[in-house]
Amino acid sequence: MILPNNTLASFLLSIxxxxxxxxxxxxxxxxxxxxxxxxxxxxxxxxxxxxxxxAFHQSEPTPQLWSYIQELIPDLLDSFSSLVSxxxxxxxxxxxxxxxxxxxxxxxSLTLQLSDVITWPSGTSLSALSRxxxxxxxxxxxxxxxxYGDLNKIIHLPAVCKASIQLCEPHFPLTMPFAVFVAxxxxxxxxxxxxxxxxxxxxxxxxxxxxxxxxxxxxSDDLRPLLEFTRLESFTLHALGxxxxxxxxxxxxxxxxxxxxxxxLVCLEYGPTSHKTTRRAGLTLPSLPxxxxxxxxxxxxxxxxxxxxxxxxNSHTAFLxxxxxxxxxxxxxxxxxxxxxxTFSANxxxxxxxxxxxxxxxxxxxKLIRVCSYSSSGNNDEYEAWRAVxxxxxxxxxxxxxxxxxxYGSDSxxxxxx
Numbered sequence: 543m544i545l546p547n548n549t550l551a552s553f554l555l556s557i558x559x560x561x562x563x564x565x566x567x568x569x570x571x572x573x574x575x576x577x578x579x580x581x582x583x584x585x586x587x588x589x590x591x592x593x594x595x596x597a598f599h600q601s602e603p604t605p606q607l608w609s610y611i612q613e614l615i616p617d618l619l620d621s622f623s624s625l626v627s628x629x630x631x632x633x634x635x636x637x638x639x640x641x642x643x644x645x646x647x648x649x650x651s652l653t654l655q656l657s658d659v660i661t662w663p664s665g666t667s668l669s670a671l672s673r674x675x676x677x678x679x680x681x682x683x684x685x686x687x688x689x690y691g692d693l694n695k696i697i698h699l700p701a702v703c704k705a706s707i708q709l710c711e712p713h714f715p716l717t718m719p720f721a722v723f724v725a726x727x728x729x730x731x732x733x734x735x736x737x738x739x740x741x742x743x744x745x746x747x748x749x750x751x752x753x754x755x756x757x758x759x760x761x762s763d764d765l766r767p768l769l770e771f772t773r774l775e776s777f778t779l780h781a782l783g784x785x786x787x788x789x790x791x792x793x794x795x796x797x798x799x800x801x802x803x804x805x806x807l808v809c810l811e812y813g814p815t816s817h818k819t820t821r822r823a824g825l826t827l828p829s830l831p832x833x834x835x836x837x838x839x840x841x842x843x844x845x846x847x848x849x850x851x852x853x854x855x856n857s858h859t860a861f862l863x864x865x866x867x868x869x870x871x872x873x874x875x876x877x878x879x880x881x882x883x884x885t886f887s888a889n890x891x892x893x894x895x896x897x898x899x900x901x902x903x904x905x906x907x908x909k910l911i912r913v914c915s916y917s918s919s920g921n922n923d924e925y926e927a928w929r930a931v932x933x934x935x936x937x938x939x940x941x942x943x944x945x946x947x948x949x950y951g952s953d954s955x956x957x958x959x960x
Contacts, residue, residue: 554585563595565629583614587621596622597629597653616642629653631684640697644674652678656685656693675699684708687718694730702731704738711782720781721764733770737801740778758783759825762791769798775842778806785809785849786825789832796839805836807848808889827851827891830902831870837881837906838873847887847914853894861898874906883907887914888928896927900934911939 564586586593611633619625619642626648634657635643643649652675674697681702683690687709709723727739760781768777777799779785785807796802828850836843855861864870871877886903893899903910913935915928 554582554589559589559592561590562593564590564593564597565595566598579611580614583611583618587618591621592624593622594624595627596625597627597631599630599632612636612639615639619643619646622646623648625649627651629682631655631682641674647677649675650677651680653682654684654693656683656689676701678702680704682706682708684710686711687716687720687723691718691723691726694726697730699730700732701735703735705731705736706738706740706742708742716758720758720760724764725767728767728770731771733772735773736771737773738776739768739771739774740776742778742780760785762787762794765791766794769794772798773801774799775801776804777802778804778808780806780808783809784825787828788826789828789835792828792832793835793839796835800839801842802836802840803842804845805843805848806845806887809849830854830899831872834872834874834906837879837883841880841882843881843883845885845887846883847889849889850891852888852891852899855895855898857895858897858901861895861901870902871905879906879908881907882909884909885912885914886910889914890916891928893924893927893931896930899927900931903931903935904938910935912936 566582566586586596615635616638619628619639625646628643628646628649628651631653632655634655643652678699679701681699681704683693683706685693685708690707690709705727731739758781760779760783765779765787768774787807795805828848830850830852831854832850833846836846855864861870868875886907903913913928913932915925915932
């Protein structure tokens with residue numbers, strides 16, 4: 543619902559005292575009507591003491607306006623004894639608000655906008671609190687790697703099971719090496735608790751050159767500290783530049799994350815980046831047979847999205863010869879795969895023999911129904927090859943559904959009528 547600034551307070555007065563979830567978003571708040579915003583916050587404090595979910599957003603608030611709001615947030619947070627979710631995306635918090643949040647004993651979900659002008663509290667300030675943030679289970683933060691590193695130094699979050707970190711780097715060079723940022727994550731988050739980790743949008747500035755972005759490469763050693771999160775069920779990385787991983791590291795991931803359900807490793811392409819550019823740069827991509835370790839060790843896996851090298855076999859004859867020699871399926875040779883994977887996104891992976899890729903994926907992922915891809919290099923032949931693979935699995939899934947309906951549909955209808 544969109545309301546004029548001067549009507550929001552009266553609207554809140556009209557809806558009673560039972561409100562449990564409130565999201566206030568201001569799009570045009572300026573210095574001259576800051577008093578309206580303050581009045582609204584006081585109204586919220588007075589009317590809704592049992593509020594459980596509270597979010598308020600403002601696009602680029604001015605420093606003076608934000609200083610007014612900062613003074614109210616501690617009172618606001620202390621007034622909501624039942625608060626479990628708090629979201630201030632777009633409005634950076636300071637040390638004062640952070641300490642107030644730490645006092646919220648029932649807080650389980652927190653969204654924070656970080657800022658490079660924040661002076662974080664010392665460990666002594668937080669130690670005065672009894673188990674600050676010990677009940678927090680979901681964390682979402684937005685800022686640079688350096689800003690997150692500053693937060694990491696003073697807050698330990700042992701109960702967080704879902705963490706989403708949106709990295710917004712304003713310029714090159716980056717504020718912190720990506721490897722240093724990743725190594726800090728197990729220091730703040732509990733490796734035996736975390737199940738979902740998302741690292742999103744390491745964004746380049748529009749003025750950055752293609753060479754600068756290309757030079758930003760995520761390698762196996764950069765990600766290795768994440769293998770400590772042995773209960774991980776979902777890992778998503780949208781990386782700037784390129785990702786260079788090999789089959790050996792895919793095996794390490796599969797062995798470390800047996801409960802994995804979703805794996806997404808995507809490059810935020812900037813400029814004419816392509817699979818072939820990656821290969822010329824001397825970087826490494828996982829091979830198609832490298833997926834066997836995921837299929838064999840992560841049987842609950844349902845979705846994969848990554849760029850790989852699907853040019854292992856130039857023809858289907860070469861593929862069949864490799865199968866006969868035992869070079870293809872590894873642990874799954876002469877075995878039935880139990881992997882539950884249903885969606886595979888190949889992104890802009892190169893491919894030479896769609897018939898071979900189809901046969902290979904059918905063996906290691908028997909539940910597969912969808913194969914997605916795109917071409918950033920303008921190679922229409924590769925795009926059409928992946929479409930042919932997808933068509934096969936879509937057709938197979940449709941026929942399996944039709945067969946199930948034919949065999950069991952009539953019985954189900956009879957049961958329903960009875």
